[in-house]
Amino acid sequence: MPDVASPSEPASLADRPALRRRGPGRWPKEPALADTIPFEDALVCWTPLSEAASGFRATAGQVEVMALPDRTGRSEAYACHAGGSEVTDHHLTARKAGVEALRLFNRLVLGDGMRPRVVHEAMIRIREYCLAIDPEIPGARRAQGRRRESNGDDYVA
Structure with a gap:
């Protein structure tokens, strides 16, 4: 017999509005490139679902990117933090920062x-x-x- 969630907790992640799957082509409004945060100044905060039981239930399964420093204290609601705060030793080139951002994406998806x-x-x-x-x-x-970039398949003689 499947477990039934109590009325105070969602039956699944699909019941959470922030995590509900959007239909095809229904992405959130994209920020203009000028409105984005450089990787070195970005703080990525997330809470894996496995951390929900350890006091981070409100942010379980969520990810937020904010500018450093976090003067509002919003990052304290999340179990994990990464991004620019980890890269304080030296300035990264744009290419290396792009690699680090993709590495962080994979860490969140595959690792957590x-x-x-x-x-x-x-x-x-x-x-x-x-x-x-x-x-x-x-x-x-x-x-x-x-x-x-192209793999050459679109070449027309």
Whole structure:
């Protein structure tokens, strides 16, 4: 017999409005590239579902990107933090910051089991992430003068 959730807790993640799956093509409004945060100045906060029982139930399964420093204290509601605060030793080039942003995306999805779409929707606030992902993905941006890459299949003689 399946477990039945009590009325005070959601039956599944699909019942949470912030995590509800959107239909095809229904992405949130994308920030302009000028409104994004450089990776070195970004703080990525998240709570894996496995941490819900340890006092982070309100933010379980959620990801938020905010600018450093966090003067509001919003980051304290999350179990895990990463991003610019980990990269304080030296200045990263845009390419290396893009690699670090993609590495962080994979850490959240593969390491902590976060939902890829939830992570992506939060990380499009990071400038280098927007520039590093495939241009066909919603939220992607192209740098000034950056040519679109091709595998050569679209060549017409």
